[in-house]
Amino acid sequence: MINISKRSFFKGLGTIMLSAFSANINNNLLAHTEKNDDRTNSNFGKDKDALIVVDLQNDFCPGGTLAVKEGDTIVSNINEIQKKFNYVFYTQDWHPKDHISFSTNNKGKEVFSTIDVSYGKQVIWPPHCIFNTEGANFHKDLEVKHANAIIRKGFRKNIDSYSGFFENDKFTPTGLSGLLKSLKIERVFICGLALDFCVNYTAIDAKNIGFETIVIKGATLPVNIGNSVKNTLQGFKDMGIHYGELKNYI
């Protein structure tokens, strides 16, 4: 068995995935255009728009270790929504077993409490989305075939990553920003799980990067810890992040 250090494996993983997708992206887009598959094309030609589907994985759905209540009920809506976009990107929470955020690695700390880490406060979570486990897989009914690329995040042991753009140190990029910029995307539509964490942080970063940002109502649900939902929606207002149904924007 070849012995590759975890660090270099994970470091390489993101790069490999990105480069693989970069190489294939033109082919994928061409395939969508030529085959015209089962997309409704109501947004066809609007190549300045991208859809980001955040963390719609088994562990965030009922039965998972960090389940969002009724989290699976948005899957069919997202399947319909993504047909309207030419650019669809997925994020996938993807942690090593010894991840810094897991309760199992912070003895004596309650789930949902916080610890101080090098980049500030970190919420303690139950172990979830451990790479290559069923919990990390996308929901079985989600039509992942529409994805132009899948961005994995949180694969470094010592940094968590809520946002699809930057890890929780607000500095380490996932590569998604460069991908969208190179495609000359102007509007970013965000859906998935969970509204008050990964969707929220993805939206904040998207707006700060300079994209017009729309979080799609009816295609996202919250974890709901304390005032997290209220604070998230207030934050959207304060920052000029739109929160509404898709039909109001395309």
Ligand SMILES: [Zn+2]
């Ligand atoms: Zn996570």
